[in-house]
Amino acid sequence: MFAKCTHHLNSSFIRDILAVTQQPGIISFAGGLPDPTLFPKAELAKAARGIHNQYGGDLYQYSETAGIPDFRQWIADHYDTPGSKEEIIITTGSQQGLDLTTRCLINPGDKIIVEAPSYLGALQVFTANQASLSAIPIDDEGPDLDALEHYLEQERISCFYTVPDFQNPKGTSYLLQRRKALVALAERYDFWIMEDAPYRELRYRGETLPSLQSLSPERVIRFGSFSKIIAPALRLGWISAPQPVIKIVEKMKQCADLHSSGYDQHLVLEFLRQGSLPAHLEQLKQVYGERLKIMFNTLSSQLPETVKLSKPDGGMFIWTELSETADTMKLFRKAIKQGVAFVPGEAFHIDGGSKNCLRFNFSNSDSEQIQQGIKRLTALIINESE
Ligand code: PMP
Numbered sequence: 001m002f003a004k005c006t007h008h009l010n011s012s013f014i015r016d017i018l019a020v021t022q023q024p025g026i027i028s029f030a031g032g033l034p035d036p037t038l039f040p041k042a043e044l045a046k047a048a049r050g051i052h053n054q055y056g057g058d059l060y061q062y063s064e065t066a067g068i069p070d071f072r073q074w075i076a077d078h079y080d081t082p083g084s085k086e087e088i089i090i091t092t093g094s095q096q097g098l099d100l101t102t103r104c105l106i107n108p109g110d111k112i113i114v115e116a117p118s119y120l121g122a123l124q125v126f127t128a129n130q131a132s133l134s135a136i137p138i139d140d141e142g143p144d145l146d147a148l149e150h151y152l153e154q155e156r157i158s159c160f161y162t163v164p165d166f167q168n169p170k171g172t173s174y175l176l177q178r179r180k181a182l183v184a185l186a187e188r189y190d191f192w193i194m195e196d197a198p199y200r201e202l203r204y205r206g207e208t209l210p211s212l213q214s215l216s217p218e219r220v221i222r223f224g225s226f227s228k229i230i231a232p233a234l235r236l237g238w239i240s241a242p243q244p245v246i247k248i249v250e251k252m253k254q255c256a257d258l259h260s261s262g263y264d265q266h267l268v269l270e271f272l273r274q275g276s277l278p279a280h281l282e283q284l285k286q287v288y289g290e291r292l293k294i295m296f297n298t299l300s301s302q303l304p305e306t307v308k309l310s311k312p313d314g315g316m317f318i319w320t321e322l323s324e325t326a327d328t329m330k331l332f333r334k335a336i337k338q339g340v341a342f343v344p345g346e347a348f349h350i351d352g353g354s355k356n357c358l359r360f361n362f363s364n365s366d367s368e369q370i371q372q373g374i375k376r377l378t379a380l381i382i383n384e385s386e
Contacts, residue, residue, distance in 0.1 A: 166315025
């Protein structure tokens with residue numbers, strides 16, 4: 001009944017469990033959600049009044065596929081991206097950026113390397129577009145480049161997909177040396193790097209590292225997002241890439257949705273021009289940074305020493321590795337009955353893996369909920385780890 005390409009559509013485990021985890025009484029560490037109490041509502045309302053006064057009815061008109069020029073200019077001026085606004089396109093969330101770019105670069109069967117574990121939404125996009133996926137492990141300092149090079153000696157790949165800053169799901173970031181070595185491999189073996197960076201601005205300690213794109217602008221396609229730093233409902237993201245990539249993605253975007261919401265673009269641009277972002281970001285960093293600390297300390301003080309925790313400097317997630325024989329899918333079902341949720345590790349793999357791991361989100365629970373939720377989980381985790 002449906003076209004063949006639909007056979008490759010998967011439903012996201014996280015989206016499927018979101019309904020369960022949003023039941024009253026459940027403490028959810030599952031979704032990668034920002035805290036709704038921190039959305040900059042007053043500043044967005046002020047920006048909305050501003051754009052109504054400036055543009056009136058024009059706000060609701062169709063607009064350019066690549067995005068409102070001044071908005072693209074703002075991104076070109078304020079982010080560490082190479083090039084001008086001609087090398088930026090606005091997308092309907094960075095998720096659309098991943099999809100449009102994949103459709104433009106990948107034929108069915110082309111090889112993409114992903115991180116193991118990796119962002120589930122990207123895995124869905126690549127699978128739907130019939131890419132041939134292989135995964136290479138990442139540790140706390142970045143990808144296993146020996147494994148990657150070994151692979152590259154045998155096979156030609158089109159693309160390497162990565163979240164180098166505060167990865168989803170591990171929370172860890174690539175060290176500078178690994179960043180440099182990865183782009184050197186891309187240059188040597190001639191493949192694209194898709195640098196997905198929605199958490200890059202959410203750094204709570206340490207120094208910002210150069211983006212992969214800044215190390216190799218001709219090789220890297222970078223994806224940015226306003227979802228984590230302003231609000232996901234606005235569905236605004238951007239791609240920064242060499243102009244030929246932007247031009248072809250623009251044509252693909254015309255097919256997809258003509259353009260991202262002009263109203264939302266004007267709203268965010270006005271919010272940015274009114275200077276509301278720096279103080280808002282400071283607040284997010286302060287609150288989320290504190291929650292990261294509380295979650296990390298609670299987990300490490302309550303769980304056995306054999307349980308390994310990732311140690312992120314930013315983002316929204318902590319990754320936890322239980323004993324080798326643990327089964328976090330089973331643990332998930334028991335945890336729901338105790339009123340607490342997380343995402344089992346195997347959801348982040350193309351072919352199983354991390355069955356003894358789990359991802360905790362810390363941005364959408366306050367310190368009380370974090371402590372309470374981990375207390376509910378501790379006995380279950382200790383049982384599972386034995
Ligand atoms: N990339 C990563 C790594 C993500 O975690 C997410 C959202 N969870 C996205 C992309 C998509 O974000 P959005 O479409 O809201 O910009």
